[in-house]
Amino acid sequence: MKETDRLRRFLFEQAAIRGAVVHLDATWKAIHEKSNYPPVVAQELAQFLSASALLSSMLKFDGSMILQVQGDGQIPLLVMEAVSDGSFRGLAHWRGEVEPGNLEALFGSGRLVITIDRENVRERYQGIVELKGENLAQALQQYMMQSEQLETFLWLSSDLQQTAGLLIQKMPGAHDEDQDAWNRVTQLANTISDEELLNLSAEEILHRLFHEDDIRLYDAEPLSFRCTCTRERVTNMLKTLGPDEVHSILEEQGSVSVDCQFCNQHYEFDKVDAELIFAAADGQPSVPPTKH
Numbered sequence: 001m002k003e004t005d006r007l008r009r010f011l012f013e014q015a016a017i018r019g020a021v022v023h024l025d026a027t028w029k030a031i032h033e034k035s036n037y038p039p040v041v042a043q044e045l046a047q048f049l050s051a052s053a054l055l056s057s058m059l060k061f062d063g064s065m066i067l068q069v070q071g072d073g074q075i076p077l078l079v080m081e082a083v084s085d086g087s088f089r090g091l092a093h094w095r096g097e098v099e100p101g102n103l104e105a106l107f108g109s110g111r112l113v114i115t116i117d118r119e120n121v122r123e124r125y126q127g128i129v130e131l132k133g134e135n136l137a138q139a140l141q142q143y144m145m146q147s148e149q150l151e152t153f154l155w156l157s158s159d160l161q162q163t164a165g166l167l168i169q170k171m172p173g174a175h176d177e178d179q180d181a182w183n184r185v186t187q188l189a190n191t192i193s194d195e196e197l198l199n200l201s202a203e204e205i206l207h208r209l210f211h212e213d214d215i216r217l218y219d220a221e222p223l224s225f226r227c228t229c230t231r232e233r234v235t236n237m238l239k240t241l242g243p244d245e246v247h248s249i250l251e252e253q254g255s256v257s258v259d260c261q262f263c264n265q266h267y268e269f270d271k272v273d274a275e276l277i278f279a280a281a282d283g284q285p286s287v288p289p290t291k292h
């Protein structure tokens with residue numbers, strides 16, 4: 001039986017090659033249901049979720065990894081955040097009726113941005129590459145090569161209900177003599193069909209592709225949807241907007257309301273809330289106290 005919302009890492013015992021298989025179902029549905037995505041956009045976002053799960057499992061970190069595609073095409077933005085506890089949130093922006101097409105037709109000219117925020121490390125790591133290739137999988141392969149110097153292959157499949165992915169990667173520091181094994185393994189992996197990737201379990205996929213190899217399959221890692229938004233974070237966002245901006249919204253609308261784009265959670269701030277925010281920010285009330 002296929003286990004959903006699980007990632008399984010694996011290792012070739014006789015070659016410097018590792019990989020992972022991921023299946024996401026409830027996690028994907030939780031992201032998908034937050035917005036009325038056209039099918040083409042949903043398809044890309046679903047694949048982005050699988051890719052984000054696979055890449056974050058390879059780029060070990062404690063903290064969060066944000067994967068973004070920013071472009072000038074029909075889908076100007078894809079965002080997926082992976083937190084090291086196995087939770088994900090993400091969204092896409094789109095324009096008009098989105099027609100299916102290759103990477104360029106969908107995203108226009110764009111870039112791929114990976115931001116890693118490690119716990120207890122002040123500096124964020126950010127890698128940016130030009131968006132190139134036929135599809136998201138190829139663009140991400142390019143990123144891993146250019147930015148991380150890790151030779152990586154990705155297969156991503158999705159329908160509106162579920163999303164799955166397979167990653168194969170040369171281990172860092174692999175030697176030239178491993179090239180034959182690498183070529184053989186990636187050619188075998190290339191025979192996987194979308195249907196197999198979506199419907200077979202990790203064990204079945206590995207058996208189907210590499211039954212002649214010794215493979216160490218690690219325990220399943222559970223994955224889920226979770227939004228990291230809090231009232232405190234929204235408060236900090238309002239602080240960076242500044243008192244003038246916030247007061248002018250209050251004047252116009254009576255309150256400041258913010259909806260989280262990732263989970264649709266609604267946050268509302270009235271005049272008193274706003275006063276407290278800026279009072280706490282600079283140690284004194286932002287508007288002079290009124291005389292009674």
Ligand SMILES: [Zn+2]
Pocket residue numbers: 227228229260261262263264265
């Ligand atoms: Zn949220």
